[in-house]
Amino acid sequence: MNPYHPQEFFDLSNSPAASELFKDITYVWEGVAALPSFIERIIEPKILGEVEEGAWVEPGKVQMEPGSRVERGAVVRGPTIIGRNTVVRSKAYIRGHVMVGENCTIGHGVEIRQILVLNNSQIAHTNLVTTCLIGNRVLVAYLAGLLNYRLDGKPICVKINRGEEKQEFPTELIHLGACVGDDSKIGAMTILQPGTVVGQRCIIYPQISVSGYVPNDSIVKLKSQPVEVIPRNQSLK
Structure with a gap:
């Protein structure tokens, strides 16, 4: 059994x-590289949701399903x-090659791509999330950083450490963010380093x-x- 299969x-x-x-992917993180061409192949541009006055949706390149809404000040590129x-x-900014499911929230000031x-x-307000895979019922809290680039510019390697089992999976990708499984919660101001893989039902504390x-x-x-917690009257002595 492959423990890193998308399923x-x-x-x-x-x-x-x-x-x-x-369908034909072996390791879950391979879905990131496959996403752009897949979206380009299946997209059916149409606006069946609501675009508020003051929002901008790129003509002919966005598919909005019924009940969806883009609020004033948001920008959606295809x-x-x-x-x-x-x-x-x-004020959210969607930069393209994005596929968002049903009943989701892309928060105020969020920037997403691929x-x-x-x-x-x-994805709560004021987040930058690119080249990532986010599962069902996931929370990415305020100011979490899902990083996707090494400072030395080298390709990202997914590193797995399961007790005594240690594996490395070279990806040849310069940009690769996180894969976050179903029902997981990423706390506020937490950093997920490039190539981080989070399983299902995980809780990652803030900061x-x-x-x-x-x-x-x-x-x-x-x-x-x-952190030390002391009574207020003691702190004034």
Whole structure:
């Protein structure tokens, strides 16, 4: 069994398009490179949702399904697919090669490019998320950093550390963000380093840096909290 197959991270039963994307993919992170050409092939540009006055949606390059909404001040470039009842908040910037599922929220001030977001997920306000795969019912909280580029410019290698098992998977990709499995929560101001792979039902606490592989049902937090809490009257002495 391949523990890094897309089906080990995502329930695709209610996402037929995403299921097609992953049909011939061996490792989940390979979906990032496959996403642009896949979206270009399947997109059916149409506006069946609401575009508020003051929003801009690139003509002929965006597919908006019924119940979706792009709020005033948002910019949506194509090719982009926005699922049913998904909201793109004010001042969000969608840069293209994006596929967002149903009942999702792309928050205020969020910038996204070349990502897949499955159903019922939220990317909270003021986030930059590019070249990533986001599962169902995922929360990416405020100011989380899903990084996708090494400072030395070298191709990104996915590193897996499962107890005594250590593996490296070279990708030849200069830009590769995170893969986040279903029902996982990424805390505010947390950093996911390039090529991080997070399993299902994980909780990653705020304000920490994470890299490599996080197995299903994990909680990631600091070992100690260097904060002292004292009564207010004592602090005035």
